Amino acid sequence: MPATDTSIIATEELAAAHRMGADEFRLACEKLGRAPNLTELGIISVMWSEHCSYKSSRVWLKKLPTTGPHVICGPGENAGVIDIGDGHAIIFKMESHNHPSFIEPYQGAATGVGGIMRDVFTMGARPIALLNALRFGAPDHAKTRHLVAGVVAGIGDYGNCMGVPTVGGETNFDARYNGNILVNAMCVGLADANRIFYSAAAGAGNPVVYVGSKTGRDGIHGATMASAEFDDNSQEQRPTVQVGDPFAEKLLLEACLELMAEDAILAIQDMGAAGLTSSSVEMAAKGGSGIELNLDLVPQREEGMTAYEMMLSESQERMLMVLRPGSEPLAERIFRKWELDFAVIGTTTDTGHLVLRHKGALVADLPTGILADEAPMYNRPIAPKSVPAIVPAEDVPAPNSLGDALVALIGSPHLASRRWIWEQYDHMVMDDTVVRPGSDAAVVRIHGTNKAVALTTDVTPRYCYADPFEGGKQAVAETWRNITAAGGKPLAITDCMNFGNPERPEIMAEFARAIEGMGEACRALEYPVVSGNVSLYNETNGEGILPTPAIGGVGLIADVSRVATVALKPGDEIVVLVGAETGHLGQSLWQQQATGRVEGAPPPVDLAAEKKAGDFVRGLVEAGVTSTVHDISDGGTLVALAEMALAGKRGLTYARAEWLAPHAAAFGEEQGRYLVGLSRGEAARVLDDAKADGIPARIVAEVGGDAIAIGGEKPVALTDLGRLHEDWFPTYMSGRR
């Protein structure tokens, strides 16, 4: 960029260089009544980018249910807030860092984690857990191993240094992510329900304060990059990657929380994508005020930064606050104690404008409305593709032996243990991790109490591709199910909508239908959306990723001694399957294993049955009848049973559904099902109760021995199965596979 000068007046060409189309440029000039100067153009272009304005997605996001008895603050703030009783609030959100992580996996993933934590602690919460939803390309793709290594190390190093446990997440491999991986990070924080901090900066004459790290020329134009499709030239955009400094963030966290305990902050907003621009504009626009900044006062890391550069810098570990007048000295003392920069850089006004001065000159004067509420909004055309027909089980090849098929599935990249990943994350720090990674949902105790939250992230992208509506439903339902399996009452979700180019009607249709499916599930399960993030243009050379609406769910466990995990326990004699068995093999991992493809309709989600079965199972955990529950998902019943056996180091004898083809019974991926470990006596009672409630349930396994015994076949020894399950990841990452 040339040195900024108010004399450089924007043109269509200059706008195009900022990825702003001619129409939008004309609209901007019209609204402004003149052409913007270069600094102003930079500000408008980032605020109008997909990343900040949600211009393609807003019309659809509005359709999601966002209210409920537990919701304190839904979408629209830095993160969502729910009430978990006793004066405690849980603040959480998920966000993508896809493009930066593809270009520089370590730093991209690390700064993603840093960013989502700031969204949560800016609202007054201490982060208590992190999760991450990762999608990589095919394992045999040349870049995959390097990307996995970098992303995992980046997430781990940042969260570990912050001292926040990373307790869960998910990892998929699919060739459709070869050129565009997905790195979605979720942060969950705990706050005092009556001390939540918001970003609206109402009122004039209040000091605007910059805290945290200094501003450098980091990631200038990151926000527009995140909204642009990749092409082979994108390697050229490299300097836009930022380096994370978790130590600075840790100091920022402690300093902010220390100041938040005082009565000093009127409004606070982290500087994330589009840094100083979006934070100042959003604070003023939400508060109906204006903001005037003197950029000379911005703490700078590099010499000779222009107004343009300062406004668009994405340097990390920074916050913008509006303080109660007079509290500056107190705030300054706290930030200096933590060795962070602190500077009063402006004041709020009643003009409704963002006004910037630099070196004595007025360098920008823009009405905030243009930048926020009046940003363009598109109702883009959609062209839904037809939903494929259900594939009958007979059309999916059957294995010669269920045991061999189980061995193949459990040792495949899709189902192999993720221990290699989560052992690199400190998942125990803060001493409240009651259920560690490796179960259905992680359980994190609310410090100093007897209650806990259950946390999970889920989506099955292959289902979403086949049928975005059912896939959207399924993603929400699966988080609900995972929380339920841990014994939790699901309360609310956050989402991270990762899709391709919305200007293509078939992609826009995927987005729209997924939202509709999610909304239907949220309504039926009374499980609202309180925060989220949209990442579009996830494509390389015109090939889109699988539609991936990642869902992060939060549930409440009232009594931390009543939780369930997947591992078979010493008292378990019987495994009961709760839910209906129909042998749905379309889109299943077995179909993929057997044919190399997935085809047909995904398994449908019957939300009424889902709720009934889930409430029933949760009741068993709450009553202390069982502490062993696993939901049935990828790979079907036999895989889920094997996972319980491996985790508990106890064998079992499998009794398949005799009315189905054996492979459909074993590997069908019907939804809304759970496996429950019980003593013999309790099993009988549970079956009676299920029957009385009209919920399908039957005995699916007898526990015992040290193998998975399958009628008429050679038993599969747990030690062998366990080795395959555990070895895939370390072997792959060592380069030996």
Place this chain on the structure above:
Amino acid sequence: MKARITVTLKNGVLDPQGRAIANALHSLGFGGVEDVRQGKLIEVELKAADEAAAKTELDAMCRQLLANPVIENYRVELL
């Protein structure tokens, strides 16, 4: 043949390590320290036909693995 590769952060890229070291040196009383940048040193022992071949190979190693051109510069010296 022996080579020394140094990998340093590009100008303008945040260097938290370097800054932390500078701060620590200051608090130890080394007031003359104005700036610190941290980098990596990689010493490679390799078989190559001649110096030119070695240089080409080392250069390829840097581009492919040892440095990330997004944020780093590298320099190769034969010893």
Place this chain on the structure above:
Amino acid sequence: MKARITVTLKNGVLDPQGRAIANALHSLGFGGVEDVRQGKLIEVELKAADEAAAKTELDAMCRQLLANPVIENYRVELL
């Protein structure tokens, strides 16, 4: 004044990072690589009366902070 400090592991101290780099280079097809050792590069910009004073000061920095004598050697060069 500018100085370059290199910190390397002592002989006999295992260097898992160096070994991992060597393995990775091999699997990328750089068969000529025989050994790799990784170290640290610390570039310091400092004010000092003269070269001798700078050297003394840099040496003190290394002994007090920049290198751990149990496992590391260091070398100071003025640039």
Place this chain on the structure above:
Amino acid sequence: MKAAVIVFPGSNCDRDAAVTLEAVTGVKPAMVWHGDEALPKVDLIVLPGGFSYGDYLRSGAMAAQSPVVRAVKAEAARGVAVLGICNGFQILTETGLLPGALMRNSGLNFICRNVDLTVERADTTFTNAYTQGERVTIPIAHKDGSYFADDETLDRIEGEGQVVFRYAPDADGGSGNPNGSRRDIAGLIDRSGRIMGLMPHPERAADAALGGIDGRRLFESLTRTLN
């Protein structure tokens, strides 16, 4: 027993240590900020886990040079017990209060998992509630936990009985050493018997709700001895 927990910028197991100390001793420890000039009069000083000053140069290196650690050294010289956990152990080796160094794990990655340890010494201030040779399970969480000292030093510390915890072999005979530590060393005591450092986190294994209580007896030992 009165205890103090030192809080460096970047410490992150300070609260965990304090909670466990209070649960075991019934007394809230004093939390001492790294910038504080003087230490309160206590029987035990804990250097907690975390990433002091970001650990950007070498783990523990910068903390070892901090003023508060100078004060800790002075207290140690007066006979106050010092316990370094994880980053605290790294700090103690960096200061020279304990011999050797903690290097990058041999597998290079951060590792967080339960490990089995053998108690080599059950007659110390820190471990008298254990039995000699006992096998206990305590979590680790570190990237730089590979203990190194040269052969001569190793022979000397073994000879003087300074090795308190070792990584135990796996049930199936595997090494069980998670990080490449020489002679499987997981925890050490100094010659005076008043300073101990260990990589595993006993404070993470002191609450049954979190899945294990084998670390609790370390704090019970201290209470017994120092009361």
